[in-house]
Amino acid sequence: MPKPDNSPLPGKPASLRTRDRILATSLALFNADGVAKVSASRIAAELGMSQGNLHYHFRRKEEIVDRLVRRYEQEAGPVLAGPTSELASVDDLWLFLHLGFEKIFEYRFIYREIDYLTTEFPSLGARMRELTAQGIETLKRLCTQLAAAGCLRASEEEIAVLALQMILTATCWFTFARLLPETEDTGPGRAAYQVLSLLVPFLADNERTYVEYLRRKYRA
Amino acid sequence: MPKPDNSPLPGKPASLRTRDRILATSLALFNADGVAKVSASRIAAELGMSQGNLHYHFRRKEEIVDRLVRRYEQEAGPVLAGPTSELASVDDLWLFLHLGFEKIFEYRFIYREIDYLTTEFPSLGARMRELTAQGIETLKRLCTQLAAAGCLRASEEEIAVLALQMILTATCWFTFARLLPETEDTGPGRAAYQVLSLLVPFLADNERTYVEYLRRKYRA
Numbered sequence: 001m002p003k004p005d006n007s008p009l010p011g012k013p014a015s016l017r018t019r020d021r022i023l024a025t026s027l028a029l030f031n032a033d034g035v036a037k038v039s040a041s042r043i044a045a046e047l048g049m050s051q052g053n054l055h056y057h058f059r060r061k062e063e064i065v066d067r068l069v070r071r072y073e074q075e076a077g078p079v080l081a082g083p084t085s086e087l088a089s090v091d092d093l094w095l096f097l098h099l100g101f102e103k104i105f106e107y108r109f110i111y112r113e114i115d116y117l118t119t120e121f122p123s124l125g126a127r128m129r130e131l132t133a134q135g136i137e138t139l140k141r142l143c144t145q146l147a148a149a150g151c152l153r154a155s156e157e158e159i160a161v162l163a164l165q166m167i168l169t170a171t172c173w174f175t176f177a178r179l180l181p182e183t184e185d186t187g188p189g190r191a192a193y194q195v196l197s198l199l200v201p202f203l204a205d206n207e208r209t210y211v212e213y214l215r216r217k218y219r220a
Numbered sequence: 221m222p223k224p225d226n227s228p229l230p231g232k233p234a235s236l237r238t239r240d241r242i243l244a245t246s247l248a249l250f251n252a253d254g255v256a257k258v259s260a261s262r263i264a265a266e267l268g269m270s271q272g273n274l275h276y277h278f279r280r281k282e283e284i285v286d287r288l289v290r291r292y293e294q295e296a297g298p299v300l301a302g303p304t305s306e307l308a309s310v311d312d313l314w315l316f317l318h319l320g321f322e323k324i325f326e327y328r329f330i331y332r333e334i335d336y337l338t339t340e341f342p343s344l345g346a347r348m349r350e351l352t353a354q355g356i357e358t359l360k361r362l363c364t365q366l367a368a369a370g371c372l373r374a375s376e377e378e379i380a381v382l383a384l385q386m387i388l389t390a391t392c393w394f395t396f397a398r399l400l401p402e403t404e405d406t407g408p409g410r411a412a413y414q415v416l417s418l419l420v421p422f423l424a425d426n427e428r429t430y431v432e433y434l435r436r437k438y439r440a
Binding site for chain 2: 034037115161172173175176181194
């Protein structure tokens with residue numbers, strides 16, 4: 001998949017390309033070292049750009065953070081809305097989860113630093129809470145469809161617990177990684193494995209064998 | 221239960237009592253507003269104490285944080301070690317989980333701000349990772365005992381996934397609470413309900429009915 005932030009689009013003005021480059025580099029630095037440890041001057045240095053030039057595009061680091069969070073919302077929104085057609089197999093649910101994980105992993109600093117970010121930017125907190133609520137609702141809907149299709153055996157209460165637990169695991173994984181011993185696998189594959197494992201007890205037999213196979217692939 | 225931090229012990233020198241009062245007040249403020257938002261001068265004001273007096277006991281706010289984390293480790297250690305006798309019923313596991321939750325809730329700022337704290341205090345990170353590893357190992361051991369006693373039907377792999385998932389939920393709950401809509405119940409009872417729910421699919425029938433009853437009590 002092409003990375004839109006790194007490939008200068010033919011028709012795009014140079015200033016837009018520069019903004020994209022700043023955002024892509026900032027995202028990589030925030031993911032690696034955290035927002036608090038990455039200064040505007042470090043972002044400029046990493047881009048081989050003067051601080052004045054960076055300042056022309058974004059007056060403060062906070063503006064970069066805000067822009068990245070808004071971009072995450074724009075990109076995660078359609079994913080979290082879920083497929084429009086009714087689910088007929090666990091494979092469709094897995095695709096939804098996989099795409100969700102990819103997006104969370106791409107912007108993992110947001111969830112890892114959610115305590116800091118929601119304290120610093122109250123409006124960001126409200127928007128992230130809306131996104132979480134959307135994810136939980138979509139997961140409930142998809143699981144209910146799978147139950148209707150006979151793939152999942154779970155009551156309404158069980159589905160509510162399961163949906164919350166899946167979203168908790170996906171969004172808090174990179175926070176939890178801070179608490180895991182360094183010898184443990186803390187990558188996104190482990191998170192996907194845990195989330196798929198939550199489904200297993202509720203699956204019909206043939207779907208269960210398939211998901212057990214799928215989840216092991218994440219721990220290769 | 222008496223609060224050791226607030227009750228001046230008869231034989232304790234006054235300076236120790238003052239240290240305890242500072243720690244108890246700081247803990248309450250950190251839990252409410254977060255470490256970054258609570259200054260040393262606010263702690264002093266809250267205690268009706270001069271800043272000089274506070275400084276005499278703790279030179280920097282960081283020393284208070286460090287002391288609180290060490291106290292958490294001392295108190296959580298024996299809980300996380302688990303019961304020494306073999307488990308024979310789910311009730312014993314529930315007691316272990318309940319005591320663990322109480323401790324995490326008492327010091328919830330540590331887990332909620334784990335990203336910030338492990339970045340600021342690298343040695344704290346290593347110690348917290350050890351504590352997490354201990355919790356996971358104890359839970360695996362207790363679940364294996366319950367499986368041997370016929371209360372739990374789960375393979376070694378299922379127990380490993382379950383133990384990790386329970387610890388993730390308990391430790392990351394107050395981070396996840398930042399992501400939940402404000403209309404949702406984000407209290408510790410909801411976390412206990414989620415953790416007990418993780419057990420349910422693996423329980424033998426009579427134990428299952430009991431745990432379903434138990435977990436509902438947390439959502440009253």
